[in-house]
Amino acid sequence: QNCTMMDRFLGLVRRHPVKTFALSGAVVSVAYSSRQKQLEMKKKRILVLPFYKMNIVEQRKPSLRSFSSSTTEMTVDQLVGLIHEAAEDPNITAIHGIFGNGFGFSTGGWAHLFEIRNALTVFRQSHRDHLEPLSPSTNSTKAPRKPKPLIAYSNTFSSPLPKSDMREYYLASAFSTVMLQSQGDLNLFGLSTTNMFYRDFLKRYGIQIDVFKHGLYKNFANQFTHNSYSKEHRENVRRLVTGINHMVGETIFYSRGLFKKYDDEYDFWDMVHSSGSLPADAAKEIGLVDRVAELDPIGNVISALKQTKSAEEKEGTRTSDVIKSWIPEGVGSEDFEVEGTVSIQEYAKESKLKKIQKFSFDTSKKEKIAVLKVTGAITDKTAERVNRALRKLKGAHNVKALVLRVDSPGGAITACESIQQELRNTGKEVVVSFGNVSASGGYYISTHANRIFASPTTITGSIGVFMLRMNFTGLAKQYGVTVDSVQSSELSGSFDPFTPINEPMKKNFANFADRAYLRFKSLVSDGRKMDMDAVEDVAQGKVWTGQQAQDIGLVDELGGLQRAIAYCQRSFTKDGNAEVVMWPPRKSLSEMLSGDSEDLEDNMPGALAFVQSAVADLLGLEYGLQLRFENQDLKMPSSVSGMMLTIDEDWAIRCMLQNEEQVPDFMSNFPPSAWD
Numbered sequence: 001q002n003c004t005m006m007d008r009f010l011g012l013v014r015r016h017p018v019k020t021f022a023l024s025g026a027v028v029s030v031a032y033s034s035r036q037k038q039l040e041m042k043k044k045r046i047l048v049l050p051f052y053k054m055n056i057v058e059q060r061k062p063s064l065r066s067f068s069s070s071t072t073e074m075t076v077d078q079l080v081g082l083i084h085e086a087a088e089d090p091n092i093t094a095i096h097g098i099f100g101n102g103f104g105f106s107t108g109g110w111a112h113l114f115e116i117r118n119a120l121t122v123f124r125q126s127h128r129d130h131l132e133p134l135s136p137s138t139n140s141t142k143a144p145r146k147p148k149p150l151i152a153y154s155n156t157f158s159s160p161l162p163k164s165d166m167r168e169y170y171l172a173s174a175f176s177t178v179m180l181q182s183q184g185d186l187n188l189f190g191l192s193t194t195n196m197f198y199r200d201f202l203k204r205y206g207i208q209i210d211v212f213k214h215g216l217y218k219n220f221a222n223q224f225t226h227n228s229y230s231k232e233h234r235e236n237v238r239r240l241v242t243g244i245n246h247m248v249g250e251t252i253f254y255s256r257g258l259f260k261k262y263d264d265e266y267d268f269w270d271m272v273h274s275s276g277s278l279p280a281d282a283a284k285e286i287g288l289v290d291r292v293a294e295l296d297p298i299g300n301v302i303s304a305l306k307q308t309k310s311a312e313e314k315e316g317t318r319t320s321d322v323i324k325s326w327i328p329e330g331v332g333s334e335d336f337e338v339e340g341t342v343s344i345q346e347y348a349k350e351s352k353l354k355k356i357q358k359f360s361f362d363t364s365k366k367e368k369i370a371v372l373k374v375t376g377a378i379t380d381k382t383a384e385r386v387n388r389a390l391r392k393l394k395g396a397h398n399v400k401a402l403v404l405r406v407d408s409p410g411g412a413i414t415a416c417e418s419i420q421q422e423l424r425n426t427g428k429e430v431v432v433s434f435g436n437v438s439a440s441g442g443y444y445i446s447t448h449a450n451r452i453f454a455s456p457t458t459i460t461g462s463i464g465v466f467m468l469r470m471n472f473t474g475l476a477k478q479y480g481v482t483v484d485s486v487q488s489s490e491l492s493g494s495f496d497p498f499t500p501i502n503e504p505m506k507k508n509f510a511n512f513a514d515r516a517y518l519r520f521k522s523l524v525s526d527g528r529k530m531d532m533d534a535v536e537d538v539a540q541g542k543v544w545t546g547q548q549a550q551d552i553g554l555v556d557e558l559g560g561l562q563r564a565i566a567y568c569q570r571s572f573t574k575d576g577n578a579e580v581v582m583w584p585p586r587k588s589l590s591e592m593l594s595g596d597s598e599d600l601e602d603n604m605p606g607a608l609a610f611v612q613s614a615v616a617d618l619l620g621l622e623y624g625l626q627l628r629f630e631n632q633d634l635k636m637p638s639s640v641s642g643m644m645l646t647i648d649e650d651w652a653i654r655c656m657l658q659n660e661e662q663v664p665d666f667m668s669n670f671p672p673s674a675w676d
Contacts, residue, residue, distance in 0.1 A: 041350055043339040046094045046298065047086050050343070051171065052101040052154075056112050058407045058435050059375045071104060072345060076112045076435075077371075077561050082344060083119035084562070085351055087126035087148070092347075093338050095123055096298050097175055099154035099168045100184070108407065109436025110244055110457030111546070113167060115560035117174040117251075124150050124176055150175035153296045156184035158277055166191065166248060169288075173252045179291040185277040186288060190269075191245040193237060197227045206474025210501055212509040214517035215464025218541025224468070236543050240459060243545040247456045258287050302338055367575075368399045369568045370428075370583035371561070374419070378411025378441045383418045389584040390422045400578060401429040401568040404449065405561055410440025413465065413516050419445045420523065429572045433564035434458045434555070439543060443554070444520060447527035450571075453564040454546030454555045461549060463524060464541030465516040467509055470497040528553060 055073045086092040099105065107113060126148050152175035157168055166188055172178050180186065202209065202224060211221040219233040229237065249269045253259060262268040272278075272286070283289040342350075372389055374382065393399060404423070410416070423430055423445065432438075432446040434454035439462035446452055454460060473483050476498065483498040491508060493499030521535045528535075530553060538544075538552045549555040557563070569576045 040342075042091060044091055044093050044337040045340050045342045046096050046302075046338050047092050047347055048298075048341050048343050049095060049097045051097055051099050051105045051168070053104040054106070055104075056107040056116070058108050058112075058405075059373050071106075074344075074348075076108070076115055078348070079344070080115055080119040080560070080562060082348060082351060083116070083123050086347065087119075087123040092148070092342075094149045094151060095120070095175075096341070097150070097152040097172060098296065099152060099172055100156045100159075100181075101154075105168055107167065109459075110167070110248070111434070111436040111455035111560070113171050114455040114457055115562070117171060118560060118562070120150055120171075120174040123148055124174075149177065151177045151179065151298075153179040153293070153298070154184060155181040156186075158185035158187040170248050170252060173255050173288075177290045178288070179293045179297070180280045180283060180289045182280050182292050182294055184280050186280070186283040187277050188272050188288070189276075190273045191241050191248070193241055195223060195229070195233075195237070197223050199225055199227045206472075206476075206478050208471040208474060210469040210471070210506070210509075211466060212469070212506070212513045213464065213466035213541070214513045215466075215539060215541030217543070218462065218464035218466050221466050221468060232541075236541070239548070240543055240545060243548055244457050247545070247547060252288075256287060261287055298341065302340065366398065367573050367578035368396070369401050369403060369565060369573070369578045369580050370396070370399045371403045371405060371565070371580060372583045373405045373407070374442070374445065375405075375407045375435075378408055378415050378419070378445070380412060380415050382411065383415035386419050387422045390419075390426050392584050393428060394426050399428060399581075399583075401431060401572040402426065402583070403561070403564050403568060404430060404432045404446065405435060405564075406432055406438040406442045406446055407435030408439075408442035409437050410442055410444070410462065413441070413444075413520075416441040416444040417519075420447065424448055429568070431564050431568050433561045434460055434546065440464070444523065447523040449527070451556045451564075451567060452554075453557050453559045453561075453567070454549060455560055456545060456547040456558055458546035458549070458555075459543060460546060461538065461542055461544040461554060463520055463535070463539035465513050465520060466541075467513055469494075469501055469505075469509060471500060472497045473500060524554075 050072060053071050055071050056076050056079060057073060058076060060073060060075055083095070086095065124147065152172040154168070154172065157172070157180065159168065169186065169188065209221075209224045211225055213221060216232045217236050219230065219236055222230060222233050226233075250265065253262075253265050253268065258268060259265070272288075275282075278286065278288070280289060280292045284292055370393060372386065372393075374386055376382070393402060430449045432449040432452045434442075434446075434452065435458065436455075437459045438446065438454070439460050443460055443463060476483055485493055485496065485499050487493050487499070490502060490504040494505050494508065521532060521539055524530065524535045524539070525532050534553075538554060544552065544554065546555055546558060550558060557567075565580055569578060
């Protein structure tokens, strides 16, 4: 009976221009002008990436605040996936990236930029076939395809923000043409970092912090115990800054083809770093910019293309200085076609529509690759969530491999140990992909993976242990508060911040740090097949870039999440075409709202935030959706004319089926457009 009802439902969807979403038990049926959208999707268009107002994150969190923001927030894997999709889309003929304009561009770190650059390179070389990102192109049996241009424009690359440090231009340098406003500047001063030290501040207020650590280079706690860099701390930081700075410079040097003009890369960067802010004309002369333009010319290009298309139909000719100045050499400006633009937000909606049209309910037997993310500090709560997901994975027989995406600076050793043990107990092939930072505890949980992937700019390593013990008695005394205590042993006040530390406590904390460090090194030795002396050489809290980590054996391959997935497809699946799913599967709305829920705060505002985020994610919305109680209207984009939200998807389907014969009384208030 269920099969019959589902068949009737699918028939209904095919006969009517209704876009239907099933959100883990919450059905959102959106009346949609699909015919007009399909016609729009068949036009030759330029995909616009407004980097100047984009916030690239590792993992999105449900938040009411995001709906009132004009910033476009996307996960890095979502953006990379859309760029890859655009590379295969014959109707996306170019990508136009917009930078500057207030410097609203934000990203989690250099590894995100590396993955986005790789995706842009795949798009730029979409006339070739790639086995996986970064792999050599292969001979194709398909019809020849044309290269696709990448055009970047900015009013300036001179952001005053402290963390901008070449990031926008590093990303823009992947584009085939870089355009800069005539009054814009290009700042390529090199990278730097700043640390704050609180020792004297804490001393002034009577706060004492005792540090117990193993590893001379385990320097996180130095901010509380020093007033400047120690020798080892400076060496650690310098290794990162110089390593990332060299990689960024080398990437720009070769992607811009500067090696054809300048013999020595190091001499070139010495010249650029010491030249100060480069005016647009100077940047063009050096070779860092291709065009100097007063305004973003994309509108003029589209108008010129339309005009030349009309002239071509009449005279058989196709010439335009505007077009030729915008399209890079070798792309074929004579054949370049475009009828309009599409924003990355709108393209995300279209991508979801395409997937819905191709959706099959018979997916139970299809091989899957699960992607599980571990982000932020690894606390006991993090471990509980991750371990619960891993236990579910153990019983998922169609999941052939797990890609563990780690973007974490570390955390509690007991939490990291429990995740590490649970990973080894899943019975699945485990491949790890490092994000921006996968250090300390982030590396701890990854030691026994089949393979570890990292970006060249990933910050990793930090194999070491530290503990902090706070003492607030001095602070209390400054405010006239005295503290006294009664203890049953010399160690009973070990974790009481109002009990002064004694020698037995210090010795006990030091012993714990020693044991934890030995355990950490043993895991690295066993998982990475290194002897303990070799581990000690790269441990001691030393921090490495992904490139450096590969050189010393802590990382297997350089590449982002997509490359890790491609490795799993090639190594652990039958046909290399397994479905990639985020893990764990999303809970139904009824489960989220039930008393058994472990993922949602037990209050209606939390539930409301989840619903808003989930619906917006499905619709590809940037903002503009508000759900409220007390019969207030929904505020939705103009493309959405109606919505029905219910916990029971079976009932939602029945309501839609009933509409084929007659509209029930309780639905008579729905606008007619909801059932067009």
